[in-house]
Amino acid sequence: MDYRDTAQEAAFRAELRAWFGQNIPPGWRDVIEDPAGRTEFRKQWHRTLHKAGYVAMSWPVEYGGRGLSPIFDAILGEETARADAPPLPGNVNFLGRAMWTHGTEEQKKRFLPMLLTGDAVWCQGFSEPEAGSDIAGLRTRAVLEGDEWVVNGQKMWTSGAHAADWCLLLVRTDPDKPKHKGISCLLTPMNVPGIEARPIYLANGEPETSEVFFDNVRIPRENMLGHRGGGWSIAMTTLAYERGPGDTGFVPKYQATLRRLEELAAERGRLADPAVRPALATAYIKGEALRLTVLEQLSLRVSGQLAGEEGSIAKLLWADAEQSIQHLAIELLGPDVWLGRAPQRLSAYLSSRPVSVYGGSSQIQKNILAQRVLRMPRA
Amino acid sequence: MLALLTDEQRMLRDVVRGAAAEMGLSSADLAGADRGRGWAELSAIGVPGLRLRGATGAPAASGVEVMIAAEELGSRLVPLPYLGAAILPVELLALAGAPARVVGPLADGSTRASVLLSADLGTFAARPDEGGFGWDCADAGFALGLVPAAAGWTLARYGVTEVEPLEAADLTRTVAGIAVGERLEEYPLDQDGVDRWLALALTAASADIVGAMRGALAGAVDYSKDRVQFGVPVGSFQAVQHMCAEALVRVEGAASTVKYAAWGVDELAVPEALLAARTGKAYASAAARDVLETVMQVYGGIGQTWEHLAHVYLRRAMLSAQVLGDERHQLAEISHARLGGR
Ligand SMILES: Cc1cc2nc3c(=O)[nH]c(=O)nc-3n(C[C@H](O)[C@H](O)[C@H](O)COP(=O)(O)OP(=O)(O)OC[C@H]3O[C@@H](n4cnc5c(N)ncnc54)[C@H](O)[C@@H]3O)c2cc1C
Numbered sequence: 081m082d083y084r085d086t087a088q089e090a091a092f093r094a095e096l097r098a099w100f101g102q103n104i105p106p107g108w109r110d111v112i113e114d115p116a117g118r119t120e121f122r123k124q125w126h127r128t129l130h131k132a133g134y135v136a137m138s139w140p141v142e143y144g145g146r147g148l149s150p151i152f153d154a155i156l157g158e159e160t161a162r163a164d165a166p167p168l169p170g171n172v173n174f175l176g177r178a179m180w181t182h183g184t185e186e187q188k189k190r191f192l193p194m195l196l197t198g199d200a201v202w203c204q205g206f207s208e209p210e211a212g213s214d215i216a217g218l219r220t221r222a223v224l225e226g227d228e229w230v231v232n233g234q235k236m237w238t239s240g241a242h243a244a245d246w247c248l249l250l251v252r253t254d255p256d257k258p259k260h261k262g263i264s265c266l267l268t269p270m271n272v273p274g275i276e277a278r279p280i281y282l283a284n285g286e287p288e289t290s291e292v293f294f295d296n297v298r299i300p301r302e303n304m305l306g307h308r309g310g311g312w313s314i315a316m317t318t319l320a321y322e323r324g325p326g327d328t329g330f331v332p333k334y335q336a337t338l339r340r341l342e343e344l345a346a347e348r349g350r351l352a353d354p355a356v357r358p359a360l361a362t363a364y365i366k367g368e369a370l371r372l373t374v375l376e377q378l379s380l381r382v383s384g385q386l387a388g389e390e391g392s393i394a395k396l397l398w399a400d401a402e403q404s405i406q407h408l409a410i411e412l413l414g415p416d417v418w419l420g421r422a423p424q425r426l427s428a429y430l431s432s433r434p435v436s437v438y439g440g441s442s443q444i445q446k447n448i449l450a451q452r453v454l455r456m457p458r459a
Numbered sequence: 460m461l462a463l464l465t466d467e468q469r470m471l472r473d474v475v476r477g478a479a480a481e482m483g484l485s486s487a488d489l490a491g492a493d494r495g496r497g498w499a500e501l502s503a504i505g506v507p508g509l510r511l512r513g514a515t516g517a518p519a520a521s522g523v524e525v526m527i528a529a530e531e532l533g534s535r536l537v538p539l540p541y542l543g544a545a546i547l548p549v550e551l552l553a554l555a556g557a558p559a560r561v562v563g564p565l566a567d568g569s570t571r572a573s574v575l576l577s578a579d580l581g582t583f584a585a586r587p588d589e590g591g592f593g594w595d596c597a598d599a600g601f602a603l604g605l606v607p608a609a610a611g612w613t614l615a616r617y618g619v620t621e622v623e624p625l626e627a628a629d630l631t632r633t634v635a636g637i638a639v640g641e642r643l644e645e646y647p648l649d650q651d652g653v654d655r656w657l658a659l660a661l662t663a664a665s666a667d668i669v670g671a672m673r674g675a676l677a678g679a680v681d682y683s684k685d686r687v688q689f690g691v692p693v694g695s696f697q698a699v700q701h702m703c704a705e706a707l708v709r710v711e712g713a714a715s716t717v718k719y720a721a722w723g724v725d726e727l728a729v730p731e732a733l734l735a736a737r738t739g740k741a742y743a744s745a746a747a748r749d750v751l752e753t754v755m756q757v758y759g760g761i762g763q764t765w766e767h768l769a770h771v772y773l774r775r776a777m778l779s780a781q782v783l784g785d786e787r788h789q790l791a792e793i794s795h796a797r798l799g800g801r
Pocket of ligand 1: 443688
């Protein structure tokens, strides 16, 4: 055990600081404020990071990664936040893992490079109107006709679908089999006829996610990831990695938010307020509990263990940390938040609410912990 | 001692409930809602005039009736300015003994007015001659400001020269900066009168919050009975049941404190009435965020969307929580009342 950087990690950190010092596009926040410019900017930033060698630090070398331990991804995340750089591409790591774990040689050659370079943006089509917590209840049908899968149905909450080039799509291929066994996964291009993505506006008024309709969409047979009926285990790997905030870069973002709140408290002359001081300190310790839990889980992965059910602990710590820091933010600002004088704060607060819903709701995470980690009996 | 509504009060509740069901928001008409819809009907029921003084000087209805109306209309998110632009200015004018010529048109719904508040809505505007801010002030035809006087206060009535709506969180009510002209009239008002008004205003805002919580929770509970996952209604999961039960406890806790405050508006001595009103406001404001967040959670993803009413309830309740002092402010006042010092 040693919580300090190794020599190699320290060197990497120093290299990153120097690089960020030179390469952060000025005024990037304003650019991504505007939904029209956002997608292109993100792609461009992804390419820039990739050229510099800062995407997929922990992927195996044969798939274009740097073969480093996941600790390097964590350092990248920390330094991104420290430098106030644009966010890292969100889903690359867990999608990559799904592909190299389940894909054929040909699929890996075809899809992994474009995932790495940022030339293809992906979305994740799991949930449906009738299949949320119970994803295995999904109904979008795929029927094999000759060499093509013909897809019909509707996905919901497919975040980023309107801007995506590809979708990791779960479909029902075998309705006669037990529900978990009849699901398959299709690597679906979003630009083919019959796909329509419509934005879903969230409580803050932003089109942050989408619903997607499939009307006789034809997907080549070779685009099936893994085997027919193997979609469920792919979904589970993806979700396990998505749940770990280490993979989504949440920890450094949280720390940056806390620093901004500390500044805000100072600006508003609230640093001596006996209610504010312990609240800011509590936000700090929640961040530490989250950071150190994630570090432990990453360390387990360094030692070769796969992400498992304990990811639910990190997901719950994350939801609590994010939701309580947003509570603190709106308390610090008081009436300004509600009277339209701090629109970004209201928006950030409202955006913290679905953290306990997406990637598996908090209730579902607790079920997982109780039933599969604590092995408590089911009702 | 008996903390129950009378038969007449229950009748009023049913009438307002029926009207609210007609004129409340549903998700679909949010954008294009006709905010004037139902004003005539509300006026016919007598909602704007609940606090009009009769020949004996007694109000047409007590604080309890105001609470009933505010709860029922709040529970359906009725986007009409019956509180800020009618009941509250009527009460203030009545306490100051303003003539029927001024109060009558407000009470019968033909005119609207606004009380001038500070920029954070937490108290009265400090210099009302220069204008102030109005809550729930759509189409206010005149404004009322409180100016310090040698003995107590002067209630000044102004014409409204300009209204600049804020982009406040509440999508169902107007909050605006209000510019005023010359004083039209002045009426003397003592501190007790101001405090009585505060007790009613705080109670009305709290009842609005209680109504919003009730309406939202009822919707979430209904949804949990219909929404099937894993082959059963999500409402059958104990996790969901406990979330809703916990929310119910908070709603009922709030409702009881607000009911006592509503009775106290007319029945308690001023300091006690104000303490009861602040208690209800503090409790309801704190409960509002927790309960409405729970409601969003019970709905899952759909409860996070713009089209869904869950956030509309949250926004409205949180705005009402700011009116005449948020939870923090009320707690400070309550500790002052009970412990002394500042
Ligand atoms: C902003 C946002 C982005 C999203 N992005 C994506 C995406 O990119 N791709 C994708 O596929 N999906 C995405 N989702 C979907 C998300 O994963 C689902 O919303 C989530 O799984 C919950 O499903 P639901 O909304 O249908 O709620 P429901 O499953 O209907 O849940 C309703 C309520 O019941 C509770 N509940 C359900 N089952 C149980 C149980 N067994 N025990 C206890 N309580 C239970 C839930 O916790 C919740 O409180 C996103 C959702 C949101 C809100």
